Amino acid sequence: MPLSKLNKEQLAAATAPKGKNLVIASAGTGKTSTIVARIAHLIQRGTPPERILLLTFTNKAAQEMVLRLGKFFPPQVTRKICAGTFHSVSNLLLKRLGRTLILKQPSELKTLLKSVLERRSFSRISDLKPYSGAYLYDIYSLFCNACEKDFAAWFSRNYEEQAEFAEIYADVLGEFEEQKAAFGYADFNDLLLKMREALATHKFDFAEVLVDEYQDTNSLQGSLIDAFDAESLFCVGDFDQSIYAFNGANIGIIGSFSLRYKDAKIFALNTNYRSTAKILELANRVIENNERLYPKRLEVGRAGECKPPRLLVFDELFAQYDNIAQTIAQSPLPKEEVAIIFRNNSSADGIEMALRERGIGCKRRGGVEFLESREIKALVDLVGILVNPKDIFGMLHTLEYARGVGAAAAREIYEILSAVGHKSVVCGLLEPDLTANYKQKERVNSQMGLFSDFSEFLPSSRFGALGLDAEFMKNPVLNYSNLNANGALFVSQIRDFLLQVRGQVVSEFVIKSAINSKLYANIVDVLATKRATLKNGNVDLARADEAKKKIYAKAEVLAQMTKRHPNIYNFYNFLTLGVGELEGGNGVNLLTVHASKGLEFGLVFVVDLAQGRFPNLKMMSSVEEERRLFYVAVTRAKDELVLSYAKYDKIRKVEYMPSCFLVEAGMAEGGGGSVAGSSGGSGSSGSGVEN
DNA sequence: ACTACGCCCCTTTTT
DNA sequence: GGGGCGTAGT
Numbered sequence: 001m002p003l004s005k006l007n008k009e010q011l012a013a014a015t016a017p018k019g020k021n022l023v024i025a026s027a028g029t030g031k032t033s034t035i036v037a038r039i040a041h042l043i044q045r046g047t048p049p050e051r052i053l054l055l056t057f058t059n060k061a062a063q064e065m066v067l068r069l070g071k072f073f074p075p076q077v078t079r080k081i082c083a084g085t086f087h088s089v090s091n092l093l094l095k096r097l098g099r100t101l102i103l104k105q106p107s108e109l110k111t112l113l114k115s116v117l118e119r120r121s122f123s124r125i126s127d128l129k130p131y132s133g134a135y136l137y138d139i140y141s142l143f144c145n146a147c148e149k150d151f152a153a154w155f156s157r158n159y160e161e162q163a164e165f166a167e168i169y170a171d172v173l174g175e176f177e178e179q180k181a182a183f184g185y186a187d188f189n190d191l192l193l194k195m196r197e198a199l200a201t202h203k204f205d206f207a208e209v210l211v212d213e214y215q216d217t218n219s220l221q222g223s224l225i226d227a228f229d230a231e232s233l234f235c236v237g238d239f240d241q242s243i244y245a246f247n248g249a250n251i252g253i254i255g256s257f258s259l260r261y262k263d264a265k266i267f268a269l270n271t272n273y274r275s276t277a278k279i280l281e282l283a284n285r286v287i288e289n290n291e292r293l294y295p296k297r298l299e300v301g302r303a304g305e306c307k308p309p310r311l312l313v314f315d316e317l318f319a320q321y322d323n324i325a326q327t328i329a330q331s332p333l334p335k336e337e338v339a340i341i342f343r344n345n346s347s348a349d350g351i352e353m354a355l356r357e358r359g360i361g362c363k364r365r366g367g368v369e370f371l372e373s374r375e376i377k378a379l380v381d382l383v384g385i386l387v388n389p390k391d392i393f394g395m396l397h398t399l400e401y402a403r404g405v406g407a408a409a410a411r412e413i414y415e416i417l418s419a420v421g422h423k424s425v426v427c428g429l430l431e432p433d434l435t436a437n438y439k440q441k442e443r444v445n446s447q448m449g450l451f452s453d454f455s456e457f458l459p460s461s462r463f464g465a466l467g468l469d470a471e472f473m474k475n476p477v478l479n480y481s482n483l484n485a486n487g488a489l490f491v492s493q494i495r496d497f498l499l500q501v502r503g504q505v506v507s508e509f510v511i512k513s514a515i516n517s518k519l520y521a522n523i524v525d526v527l528a529t530k531r532a533t534l535k536n537g538n539v540d541l542a543r544a545d546e547a548k549k550k551i552y553a554k555a556e557v558l559a560q561m562t563k564r565h566p567n568i569y570n571f572y573n574f575l576t577l578g579v580g581e582l583e584g585g586n587g588v589n590l591l592t593v594h595a596s597k598g599l600e601f602g603l604v605f606v607v608d609l610a611q612g613r614f615p616n617l618k619m620m621s622s623v624e625e626e627r628r629l630f631y632v633a634v635t636r637a638k639d640e641l642v643l644s645y646a647k648y649d650k651i652r653k654v655e656y657m658p659s660c661f662l663v664e665a666g667m668a669e670g671g672g673g674s675v676a677g678s679s680g681g682s683g684s685s686g687s688g689v690e691n
Numbered sequence: 692a693c694t695a696c697g698c699c700c701c702t703t704t705t706t
Numbered sequence: 707g708g709g710g711c712g713t714a715g716t
Contacts, residue, residue, distance in 0.1 A: 057706085087706050106706095188706050246704060344703055372708095406694045482693080580705070594704050616703055629704085694716080700709085 002037040002072055006030070013267035014038040018208065018232035020261035022254070026238050026298050027283070027635035028274030028600070032061075035210060036068045038234055039081065042208060043073060051207035053228065054083035057216060060581050061598055065212075082206070086221050087188055088577050090195035097198055100569060101186035102388045103576040105371075106141075109180070109187050110134040111393070116176045126164050140173055144189040145248030147219040184390035192220050199227040208232040213597070215239050218248035233261070240287050243594060243629050245622070271299045274600050276306035279634065279641050286664045287631040290624050309634070309641040311667040313658070317608075320646040321354035324605050327642070328588055329358045335587040336363075337602035341633045343614035347607060348590050355588060365595060366584030371575060375551040376558055378523045380575055382514045385494075386501055387572045389424035401523045402490035409482045413491065416477045426502065429495040432475050457481060463488045469495070493519035507562035507571035515555045524551050593629045596636050604637035606630075610645040610656035623660075630661040643667065 006014060010030055013023045014037035025031035035054070043049055056062040062083040069078045082089060094101060114133025122130045131139070139159065140151070148154040152170040156163040180186070186194070209230040211217065214237030217225070225233070237254050258264040272280055277300045284298060314320040328338055340351055340362075348364055355362050370376055377397065384394030392414055399410035414425060419438040421428025460478035466485060468478075472492055477483070483491070497517045501510045514520055528551060532544035565571035589601065608614055615626035634641055643662065648655050662668035 059706095085706060191706090244705070247706075346702060404694080408693060577706070592704065692716105694714105696712105696714085698710105698712085700711095702707095 002033070002040040002068075006033065006037055007271060009267065009269050009271065010034045010037065013269065014041050016234075016265055016267065020233045020257070020264040021235070021267065022214070022257045022264060023234070023236040023267045023269060024238060025236050025269040026272065027241060027632070028272040029269035029298075030271075030273060031212070031236050031238075031269065032065060032068075032598070034269065035212060035234075035236055036065050038210065039065070039069055040072055043077065047207045049073075049077050049080040050082065051205065052081050053089065053204075053206045053209045053230065054081060055086055055089060055209065055211045055221075055225070056083070057085065057213040057597070058581055059084050059088055059578055061212060085577075086224060087191050090191045090224075091573055091577060093204065094191070094194060094198060095570075097202060099194065099198060101190060101194060101573075102184055102569070103191070103573045104185040104187060104384075104391075104393070105576055106137070106187060108393045109185060110137045112179055112183070112185070113137045113140075113172070113176045116172050116179060120168055120172060122165060122168065125168070128162060128164070130165060131162065131169075136169060136172070140176075141187075141189055142248050144193065145218040145220045146250075147223050182390065183392050184388045189220070192224055196220075196224050196227045199224075199229075204228065206230040208234055211235040211237075213237060213241075215242040215251060215254045216244040216247075216249040217253050218244075219250050219253070220248070222250065222253045240290070240628055241597065241632050243597065243625060243632060245625050271301040273301040274638050275635060276300075276302055276639060278306050278308045279637050282309050282641070282665050282667075283631055283634045285666065286627060286634075286661050289664055290627055307640050309637075309643060309665075309667075311662060312642060312644040313668075314644065314646040315648060317350065317646040317649045317651070318354065320607065320644050321351050322357070324351070324607065324642070324644065325354040325358045325360060328355070328360055328603075331603060333602050335360065336589070338605075339589040339591055339596065339599070339601040339603070339636060340605045340607060341591050341593055341596050341636060342607050343593055343616050343629065344608075345592055347613075351590060351607070361585055361587030362590050363583050363585045363587055364590035365580065365582070367579040367582035370554075370557070370582070370584070371579050373554065374527055375524065375554055378527075379511065379514050379520065379555060379558055380572075382494075382497060382517075382520070383510060383568065383572055385425060386498065386504075386510065387569055389421070389426035390418070391425075395425055398494060398519075398523075399487075399490070401526050402487045403526075404484045405487045405490070409480075409487065412480060412482065413477055413487075416480055420476050426498050428477070429472075429475070429491075429498055430502065432477075434474065434476065436476075438476050466492075468492050490519070490522065493517070493522060505568050507566055507568040508559065510568045511559045511562050511571075515552070515559060520555075524548055527551060593633045597632055600636055600638055602638050603640045603642070604634070605642045605644065606633045607644050608646070609643050609659040609662055610647075611659055612654075612656065613645075614659055615661070627661065627664075630659075 003011060003014060010033065013021070014034050023034065025034065039052060039054065042052060054062055054065065056065070062085070066078050066081060066083050084092065091101070110133050113136060117130070117133045117136065139155070143151055143154055146154065151173060152166040155166045155169060206228055207230065209225060209228050211225060211234070214235040235257065239251060239254060242249055242251050258266060280298060280300055312320070312323065314323065324340065331338065342348065352362055352364065371380065378401070381394040381397045384391040385398070388394070395414045396407070396410045399405050399413060400407070405413070416438045417425040417428030419428070420432035420434070420436045422433060422436065457479040458481045460473050463478055463485060466489055468488065469492065472495055477491060478488055497514065497519050501513050504510050528544045528547035529539055531547040532540045534540055562571055565574045614630070615623060645656060645658060658668035
């Protein structure tokens with residue numbers, strides 16, 4: 001039974017009476033085992049599994065815990081446990097209530113916000129350069145996650161340098177929300193906001209809500225936990241591992257637990273079973289430079305001989321990666337037990353290259369890159385139009401593959417189809433309302449009045465030779481004067497695809513239809529030709545053929561993914577919600593520090609520990625947060641820890657000093673004194689480190 | 692006015 | 707390697 005293997009501290013927490021329970025669990029102290037045991041305890045005591053809600057930071061973590069429970073309970077029990085991230089659980093529960101949202105990638109919503117922003121004039125107010133759409137979106141997201149009500153007031157407080165724009169930004173964001181609604185889009189935050197809204201009128205009656213990585217909970221998520229209003233709470237976290245400040249993580253939530261819940265009970269797990277004494281000493285030496293929120297006495301649970309952590313310094317970046325690859329090649333450990341951890345994703349490519357040169361495979365997150373590739377994006381956009389017929393981006397991105405149709409024409413085509421389809425481009429293509437007024441707006445730009453409504457529209461008979469569907473020939477979109485034959489054919493292919501998949505909900509069918517469509521063949525042709533175009537402008541046909549094969553192979557990977565999500569709406573949301581967690585490859589684990597949280601490996605390399613890279617000294621982050629990142633990174637190691645950096649990057653032509661954390665760990669000489677922001681650091685000679 | 696193409700910029704971390 | 711911007715061409 002899962003409870004029998006626990007130590008005294010873990011057992012006390014796992015068997016705590018129902019109530020508001022907080023477990024402070026330092027790195028490697030058996031946090032996951034305790035949560036698993038807690039759930040087992042609840043089920044054994046008669047709590048129905050469907051009344052247990054487990055909120056984790058990644059879906060993978062949730063799956064793993066449910067999998068572990070699978071050793072003790074049959075699948076029909078574990079299957080009923082509601083487990084996942086705040087977002088995926090909200091997605092699931094909203095669907096149960098019949099309030100399904102259709103998610104759109106943040107990158108697309110940033111583009112939408114940018115377009116709203118660009119229509120405003122800021123120069124009348126100030127010479128100050130306004131924030132970019134992407135940055136404002138991130139700020140707005142932070143605002144949503146902070147649970148504040150008045151954007152302008154909140155913004156003025158937190159972004160003083162642009163406080164004079166607070167009112168315009170607030171107005172822009174209001175318009176952005178209108179546009180989002182008009183196009184049928186929802187984002188990550190909407191999922192949580194709508195969930196909380198739904199909870200005001202609908203109770204799910206959970207017996208206990210368990211929250212993993214509680215230190216990374218932000219205010220919106222915190223309010224959601226309260227909105228569930230469960231009989232019992234079981235929150236597990238560690239302040240020293242709070243690394244999501246950029247996402248609004250509010251340490252006050254874990255810090256004020258006992259103040260907010262008057263019958264709160266606090267447990268602590270202090271014995272580390274994961275790492276050797278020397279690794280823990282190093283981790284603690286560094287993290288002690290952060291102000292303590294609560295006293296911590298981490299006890300070493302492992303005894304015996306151990307290798308001390310090593311620092312490797314190299315002259316050049318690639319020498320570092322190559323040496324690590326060599327060390328790994330010689331290591332007897334299974335590759336899955338080895339991890340290379342870095343602060344920025346930009347380190348990953350070089351490392352992967354070095355590993356490959358020595359024939360070592362690696363596993364890294366491939367989901368985002370996969371989804372961002374043009375060939376997959378094109379398919380996702382096609383599905384987007386089906387599941388959300390208002391999807392302007394899906395339509396625009398698709399149309400841009402038609403030669404002769406650019407951004408302006410694509411927009412016009414969308415507007416016409418939307419008008420004759422009563423806001424649905426699918427209707428606009430398949431059953432246009434011929435009586436609808438699609439010649440709406442006068443051209444704002446034509447000051448001379450040169451273009452009247454009539455001159456913009458031509459008879460569709462000009463496409464007579466194309467052999468288009470007779471029904472489609474009546475479609476007003478064909479009257480649009482800037483549409484050429486190629487464009488008309490392309491639009492008719494979009495129509496053919498929609499005709500085939502309309503009303504279909506089986507994701508495999510929809511994706512396969514898209515892949516096999518004439519339309520996609522057209523898109524693939526454009527992509528393959530581009531990829532096979534040589535410097536002199538000629539197209540290498542053999543290479544184009546190869547490119548096509550690669551594209552279709554990749555598309556097949558997407559088709560395979562439908563197996564796990566048979567409903568097309570679920571599948572579509574999964575692409576936004578879960579694809580980032582997908583992994584590709586086999587072998588050595590390549591991870592960002594953020595992605596490494598909660599994992600452990602026999603041998604860990606933390607690379608690029610150079611001042612500026614790690615800590616990453618950009619605007620939003622604090623040294624304390626970077627220090628916690630370092631703490632998380634080194635505490636992933638069970639037996640052996642190797643730290644490294646290179647003094648020079650020949651590609652970027654930058655020289656590096658050792659990371660201040662190496663200095664704090666006593667492994668390197670400081671380049672120029674202590675680090676700003678560290679409390680109680682040794683020696684404070686002068687300024688910080690250059691570059 | 693719009694589209695297409697070539698050149699230069701930058702590149703945190705996640706759901 | 708991709709997005710933004712300036713320029714040439716329709």
